[in-house]
Amino acid sequence: MKTARILSSLAVAAALVALAAPAAAQEGTLKKIKDTGVVKIGNRDASIPFSYLDDKQRPIGYGVDICLKIVDAIKAELKMPKLKVEFVPVTSQTRIPILTGGNIDIECGSTTNSVERQKQVAFAPTYFMTGTKIIVKKSSKIKGYDDLKGKTVVFTAGTTNERAMKAYNDEKKLGINFIPSKDHAESFLAVETGRAAAFPMDDILLYSLRASAKKPADYEVVGEFLSDDPYGIMMRKDDPEFKKLVDKTVIGLYKSGQINKIYAKWFQSKIPPKNINLGFPMSAALKELVKNPNDKGVEACGKMKC
Amino acid sequence: MDFSVFFQPAFSGGGIYLDWVLSGIKWTLLVSILAWIIAFTVGSVVGVLRTTRLAALRAPATVYVEVFRNIPLLVQMFIWYFVLPEIVPESMGDWMKGQMPMPEFWNAVLCLGFYTASRVAEQVRSGIQSIPVGQTYAGLAMGLTGPQVYRHVLLPMGYRIVIPPLTSEFLTIFKNSSVALTIGVLELTAQARQISEYTFRTFEVFTVATVVYVLITLAVTVAMRALENRVRVPGYMGSGK
Numbered sequence: 001m002k003t004a005r006i007l008s009s010l011a012v013a014a015a016l017v018a019l020a021a022p023a024a025a026q027e028g029t030l031k032k033i034k035d036t037g038v039v040k041i042g043n044r045d046a047s048i049p050f051s052y053l054d055d056k057q058r059p060i061g062y063g064v065d066i067c068l069k070i071v072d073a074i075k076a077e078l079k080m081p082k083l084k085v086e087f088v089p090v091t092s093q094t095r096i097p098i099l100t101g102g103n104i105d106i107e108c109g110s111t112t113n114s115v116e117r118q119k120q121v122a123f124a125p126t127y128f129m130t131g132t133k134i135i136v137k138k139s140s141k142i143k144g145y146d147d148l149k150g151k152t153v154v155f156t157a158g159t160t161n162e163r164a165m166k167a168y169n170d171e172k173k174l175g176i177n178f179i180p181s182k183d184h185a186e187s188f189l190a191v192e193t194g195r196a197a198a199f200p201m202d203d204i205l206l207y208s209l210r211a212s213a214k215k216p217a218d219y220e221v222v223g224e225f226l227s228d229d230p231y232g233i234m235m236r237k238d239d240p241e242f243k244k245l246v247d248k249t250v251i252g253l254y255k256s257g258q259i260n261k262i263y264a265k266w267f268q269s270k271i272p273p274k275n276i277n278l279g280f281p282m283s284a285a286l287k288e289l290v291k292n293p294n295d296k297g298v299e300a301c302g303k304m305k306c
Numbered sequence: 307m308d309f310s311v312f313f314q315p316a317f318s319g320g321g322i323y324l325d326w327v328l329s330g331i332k333w334t335l336l337v338s339i340l341a342w343i344i345a346f347t348v349g350s351v352v353g354v355l356r357t358t359r360l361a362a363l364r365a366p367a368t369v370y371v372e373v374f375r376n377i378p379l380l381v382q383m384f385i386w387y388f389v390l391p392e393i394v395p396e397s398m399g400d401w402m403k404g405q406m407p408m409p410e411f412w413n414a415v416l417c418l419g420f421y422t423a424s425r426v427a428e429q430v431r432s433g434i435q436s437i438p439v440g441q442t443y444a445g446l447a448m449g450l451t452g453p454q455v456y457r458h459v460l461l462p463m464g465y466r467i468v469i470p471p472l473t474s475e476f477l478t479i480f481k482n483s484s485v486a487l488t489i490g491v492l493e494l495t496a497q498a499r500q501i502s503e504y505t506f507r508t509f510e511v512f513t514v515a516t517v518v519y520v521l522i523t524l525a526v527t528v529a530m531r532a533l534e535n536r537v538r539v540p541g542y543m544g545s546g547k
Contacts, residue, residue: 093503120506154490158503166318179410179490180500193392194403 029105029235029242034078041067042090042098042107042234046185048208049266050128050231051109055273059087062266063108066127066233066250069258070106073249091183093158096120099234106235106246110205112160113232115297122239123232124246125254125293129285130202131225132161135188135210138220140197145172145223152177154187154196160298164227165200184209191219202229204280211276228298230289247295254290311507312514323501330497331518337414337483337493342476344419349426354456356431367427374424379417379485386417387489414486422479429471433464466537473530477523494518 033039043059044051050063068085075083088104095107099121113123134153136142142151145168155162157180169176179196181187188209190196199206206221213219233250235242253259260282265271267280282290312324319325355367374382387410391399402409437460445455487496498515502508 093499096506097502097508157500163317170318180487180492180496181490182488189388193388194400195409 029239030074030078030245032102033074033083033105034080037080037082038084038086039071039074039106040086040088040104041071042095042104042109043087044091044109044183045089046183046209047110047205048212049271049278050205059089060272061108062262063110063127063231063233065262065265066253067106067108069253070108070233070246070249073245077245091158092156093182095158095234099236102236105242106233108233110202110231111234112202112229113295113297114160115299117234118237118297120237121234122237122243123234123295123297124243124250125295126230126232126286126289127250127259128204128231129283129289130204130229130231132164132200132227132229133203133206133221133223133225134165134198134200135191135206135219135221136198137191137194138218142198143222145226146174148176148198149174150176151197152179152195153198153200154179154181154190155200156181156184156187159201160227160229161200161202168226188213200226204278207280208278211278212274230296230298232295247293251293254293259290307510307513308507309510309514311501311505311510314505317504323505326497326501327494327514327518330492330494330515331522333411333486333491333493334480334483334495335522337411337418337486337491338480340415341418341422341483342479344415345422345426345475345479348420348423350430352423352427353430354434354461356427357434357460358452371424371427374421375428379421379482380488382421383414383417383485383489387413410486410490413489414483414491418479418482418486422475422482425475425478426472429468429475430464432471433466433468434460436467437463463539463542466534466539466542469530469534469537473527473534476526476530480522480526481519 041059041064043053043064045053047061047063049061051059051061054060071083071085075081088098090098090104090107090109095104095109095111096117098104099107110128111117111123113126117123134142134145134148142148145165148169153165153176155165155178162180165176166178168174169178179190181190184201184205187196187199187201191199192213201209203221203225210216210219210221233246235246253262263282267278267282270277312327313322315321316323316326352367352370355363356371358364377385391402393399394402406412434456441459441463442455445459446452450458483493484495486493487499492500494515498511502511505511
């Protein structure tokens, strides 16, 4: 009993230290999961088809499926078959503080593995390859970034696309009026309602947003890739034991070919809530990554200089 | 803690992160003060109407207060920004979304102003109604008309009585102005979030934002206290002098 009390007071002290210094290393994630009996997964609301909500508001997606495989691995590792899974909604802006703060253990969404973020968090091997483009209304006649001169552009706060677009704007002196928004659905709404002329985002997410729009034919994804965005599962830094388990699980999915099945389920079949088939075959870049997995990050500002 | 983060060059737009904080403070003050002007003007009119004996004037004022007071501010912000442009005639809606200068800013000002007006109206009404009805009768008996009773008897006393609760409303408007970030106004809280997003210095950034909010509200409190003392009626409201 006494040790338990000491341990719990230590935990409180650790929590206080963690509050004071959010970037400080915590005790191992596996131990935390074992102690609490819960794995907390950060999910997104509109990162289709990686992590989003179905018509019953349950988190689903390519990333969520892979995260659940990782949960299976954790269950086996800790010999705790009844481990509970809890989903915690996060946004582009909150995902890193919520993860480092300990409120989620792992995030399976559409998070770009950037060198800058690696200073805060760790990433599993890349599980999708995309890059920044913009979505515009067809009627706007915008064909590329330089057509955005003096226009309003909406961005989801806290994304790498925001940085790539702003860096481009600074470099080319386009005088874009930027408005921030909290998530991809809201950003797309700004384009839909005409508040903004364009929305820079990872192209795969733009195609998915377009597919789920009221009138998909009204929108167009245009532009050259402004950045490369490799997606990775995010976890806390400096936790080699947990990272090893996550990496092993992801690489295991690649080696066994199970990834192809999961990929086909979300990118090449009808997916909820609207039963749309994105028809997005695996890119050569991703095939290469499946063959030779890595967790390398990219520079934050895309193809521009920071 | 490392506050040197504010002197690091900002990610975009040249300058340092301190410039982002200053710009945030500027927008917080602009949104709040303009909204307060609306709130005080509209709130005074509505508050007075709520105390008149004419039901035709009282009813719309009551409806106003109940509508604006009972819908959450965040919802009102979205209604002004996202819904209103879709229900007005299309050309006007397009203007509101496209050509109107700084649409986020003006939407925030109007929304916060009209919302707070409903609260100010209730304060003004309670101030007027707290004056003994005998004073109204005395005014009427002296030959003043209804509006003159308001102008010379009820309003001068009523406003003095409600200075303390109005101070609270005035403070609240600065804090509520942070809701404007949900429609894209880069005020102080939004800038703080943005800087913490870019620098990962959440603790330092929000410490500074907190201190700034406290300083703003302290300044308002002191100013309102000075006003209260200046306009005090001797022998009334426990002033004792």
